[in-house]
Amino acid sequence: MKIGRTPAFAVLRRGRQNLLAAALVAAVAYTSINTHAQDPLASWNDGPAKQAIVEFVKATTTQGSPQFVPPEERIATFDQDGTLWVEHPIYTQVMYCLEKVPALVKAKPELANVAPFNTVLELLHGDRAAMEKLTLPDLEKIAIATLTGMSVDEFTAEVKKWLAEAKDPRWKKPYTELTYLPMQEVLKYLRANGYKTYIVTGGGQDFVRVYAEQTYGVPPEQVVGTALGTKYGYAKDGKPFLTKEPKLVLNDNDAGKPEGIHLMIGRRPHIAFGNSTGDQQMLEYTKAGDGARLAMLVLHDDAEREYAYGPAHGLPDTKVGTFTQALYDEAKKNGWTVISMKNDWKVIFPFESK
Amino acid sequence: MKIGRTPAFAVLRRGRQNLLAAALVAAVAYTSINTHAQDPLASWNDGPAKQAIVEFVKATTTQGSPQFVPPEERIATFDQDGTLWVEHPIYTQVMYCLEKVPALVKAKPELANVAPFNTVLELLHGDRAAMEKLTLPDLEKIAIATLTGMSVDEFTAEVKKWLAEAKDPRWKKPYTELTYLPMQEVLKYLRANGYKTYIVTGGGQDFVRVYAEQTYGVPPEQVVGTALGTKYGYAKDGKPFLTKEPKLVLNDNDAGKPEGIHLMIGRRPHIAFGNSTGDQQMLEYTKAGDGARLAMLVLHDDAEREYAYGPAHGLPDTKVGTFTQALYDEAKKNGWTVISMKNDWKVIFPFESK
Numbered sequence: 007m008k009i010g011r012t013p014a015f016a017v018l019r020r021g022r023q024n025l026l027a028a029a030l031v032a033a034v035a036y037t038s039i040n041t042h043a044q045d046p047l048a049s050w051n052d053g054p055a056k057q058a059i060v061e062f063v064k065a066t067t068t069q070g071s072p073q074f075v076p077p078e079e080r081i082a083t084f085d086q087d088g089t090l091w092v093e094h095p096i097y098t099q100v101m102y103c104l105e106k107v108p109a110l111v112k113a114k115p116e117l118a119n120v121a122p123f124n125t126v127l128e129l130l131h132g133d134r135a136a137m138e139k140l141t142l143p144d145l146e147k148i149a150i151a152t153l154t155g156m157s158v159d160e161f162t163a164e165v166k167k168w169l170a171e172a173k174d175p176r177w178k179k180p181y182t183e184l185t186y187l188p189m190q191e192v193l194k195y196l197r198a199n200g201y202k203t204y205i206v207t208g209g210g211q212d213f214v215r216v217y218a219e220q221t222y223g224v225p226p227e228q229v230v231g232t233a234l235g236t237k238y239g240y241a242k243d244g245k246p247f248l249t250k251e252p253k254l255v256l257n258d259n260d261a262g263k264p265e266g267i268h269l270m271i272g273r274r275p276h277i278a279f280g281n282s283t284g285d286q287q288m289l290e291y292t293k294a295g296d297g298a299r300l301a302m303l304v305l306h307d308d309a310e311r312e313y314a315y316g317p318a319h320g321l322p323d324t325k326v327g328t329f330t331q332a333l334y335d336e337a338k339k340n341g342w343t344v345i346s347m348k349n350d351w352k353v354i355f356p357f358e359s360k
Numbered sequence: 361m362k363i364g365r366t367p368a369f370a371v372l373r374r375g376r377q378n379l380l381a382a383a384l385v386a387a388v389a390y391t392s393i394n395t396h397a398q399d400p401l402a403s404w405n406d407g408p409a410k411q412a413i414v415e416f417v418k419a420t421t422t423q424g425s426p427q428f429v430p431p432e433e434r435i436a437t438f439d440q441d442g443t444l445w446v447e448h449p450i451y452t453q454v455m456y457c458l459e460k461v462p463a464l465v466k467a468k469p470e471l472a473n474v475a476p477f478n479t480v481l482e483l484l485h486g487d488r489a490a491m492e493k494l495t496l497p498d499l500e501k502i503a504i505a506t507l508t509g510m511s512v513d514e515f516t517a518e519v520k521k522w523l524a525e526a527k528d529p530r531w532k533k534p535y536t537e538l539t540y541l542p543m544q545e546v547l548k549y550l551r552a553n554g555y556k557t558y559i560v561t562g563g564g565q566d567f568v569r570v571y572a573e574q575t576y577g578v579p580p581e582q583v584v585g586t587a588l589g590t591k592y593g594y595a596k597d598g599k600p601f602l603t604k605e606p607k608l609v610l611n612d613n614d615a616g617k618p619e620g621i622h623l624m625i626g627r628r629p630h631i632a633f634g635n636s637t638g639d640q641q642m643l644e645y646t647k648a649g650d651g652a653r654l655a656m657l658v659l660h661d662d663a664e665r666e667y668a669y670g671p672a673h674g675l676p677d678t679k680v681g682t683f684t685q686a687l688y689d690e691a692k693k694n695g696w697t698v699i700s701m702k703n704d705w706k707v708i709f710p711f712e713s714k
Contacts (some may be wrong), residue, residue, distance in 0.1 A: 225627075226626030238619055
């Protein structure tokens with residue numbers, strides 16, 4: 007139940023429906039008691055990161071606060087890979103594309119001996135060294151071949167099927183279970199305080215939309231991602247459908263994140279979370295707005311419970327989700343909060359706490 | 361208050377909070393009484409159009425109905441020009457672009473004698489025949505010159521200022537008052553029944569977003585329109601900003617409407633409203649979904665209270681908001697409902713009923 011400048015309270019002020027008034031007061035009282043009963047960020051250790059989130063929410067949602075933000079302007083944006091779920095050793099969508107190659111080769115046998123598809127087949131047959139041979143243009147070629155040319159409905163069905171069967175090699179669990187419990191709590195906590203939560207990902211918009219609602223409570227219309235165009239056409243029976251095209255509409259990384267936020271949302275976020283250099287511009291753009299704005303970066307510094315990579319803070323370097331020292335310095339200079347997975351998070355995954 | 365598969369009811373089922381339960385039952389009873397007290401579509405005459413809307417809402421929102429649609433899937437899309445507000449004699453955004461030309465020429469005097477800008481100056485000085493000289497490429501040139509090259513914030517401020525001063529030549533009222541009351545009622549009625557209402561317009565996304573919330577209750581993130589790209593950059597003081605670029609990202613007309621709906625919303629509408637051939641594909645796409653889907657077209661057949669144009673149904677032909685006989689036949693064949701402004705609407709504008 008939303009408290010404050012809501013239609014419910016407008017009704018109360020009219021002062022005519024006593025029963026309704028009593029009802030709402032009772033409901034509000036219950037909500038209030040319940041809120042105090044449990045910590046919405048229970049998986050977070052007390053510290054500056056947790057404190058920053060709680061104080062931001064209090065400042066922006068308390069009536070009369072100088073930093074109060076009207077409910078309709080409460081926009082929160084979250085990078086996905088490395089911010090909401092595991093991105094190592096390789097982005098989940100890349101795994102999807104690689105694992106779709108055998109089906110692709112079955113449908114088009116002429117690709118079996120053509121690079122980079124033959125390299126992927128070697129890789130999937132256990133030749134891990136083959137991974138090193140794949141260049142970025144190779145990965146783009148594989149992505150185009152496995153993400154376009156089919157209808158939107160076919161693609162959605164294929165992703166659903168894959169997600170139901172595929173497992174992360176380390177935890178032997180479906181990828182959608184490898185989300186970070188502390189970030190799931192932040193999503194819920196912000197929504198409970200009137201924030202609309204958006205995913206703003208470098209990953210494929212259509213890919214993430216398939217599972218975002220079930221996995222994060224984020225509906226398809228609140229997923230902004232790297233987007234390919236579609237083409238409207240008709241089946242033989244006259245039924246219209248959309249085909250996924252190899253045409254880049256939005257590269258939702260780096261400067262593409264604020265550009266994508268403007269295109270898809272049209273409002274500047276008040277709070278944004280990221281974990282790599284690809285999120286820098288989104289955080290800058292968020293912080294450049296008036297009033298209270300919070301920018302946070304997840305630092306993967308927990309080799310034991312998850313992975314450790316940077317190269318910021320002396321952590322091992324990586325090509326997947328790079329968090330440079332320059333970004334770390336930028337964060338410190340601009341008052342962005344760096345979240346240490348090791349120190350700030352009591353628990354990493356939901357399955358640990360069961 | 362939402363009734364049905366909501367967290368509130370989940371709480372009720374737990375059967376522990378008696379006071380809350382009593383409160384909710386009382387609130388629901390009140391809501392129910394209030395709904396019966398007044399007709400949400402009071403500006404509509406009884407007839408097949410009004411009946412189609414009411415029956416659609418009842419079928420898709422009544423628990424246990426075979427056509428029940430879960431709240432999260434309730435998407436409604438509305439074309440703007442000619443569907444929600446007046447589009448004759450010329451689209452409001454075209455008026456904006458034309459009326460920005462003097463300021464443009466003041467900033468760049470070298471344009472004063474260059475076509476098509478000199479033609480626009482003649483037109484604005486009262487030479488109505490000059491309008492005939494403007495071709496579609498001319499209008500595109502004017503649009504690019506007046507809609508791009510400035511920051512998103514500057515553009516928003518300019519549109520706001522213009523809207524506060526500009527008046528429609530016939531009614532001598534601000535353009536934002538020339539919305540159709542019956543359609544405003546439909547927007548509210550659908551929202552009251554859990555539908556998310558979207559504008560899906562061939563007009564500029566950034567332009568419509570400036571006033572959509574105040575004018576229609578539709579927030580910026582629920583406006584899909586023809587979109588130009590933006591470019592992220594930094595001011596001299598280091599503050600980041602977005603510049604509007606002359607790069608077409610989405611042409612939200614014809615097939616671009618379902619493509620834009622997929623890009624920006626990612627769900628198929630259950631109900632869609634349009635008024636011209638540019639809306640045909642959106643209505644086809646809407647109707648091609650499973651379950652209850654409603655497609656409606658506004659026919660401008662009221663020369664006295666608004667304008668009359670088609671050329672469908674023997675109405676005068678027009679280049680602005682063309683409703684062809686082929687579209688009319690298509691509507692009849694596919695069970696789309698045609699709304700007659702003359703016969704179905706008691707009142708056209710909100711200011712008439714004051």
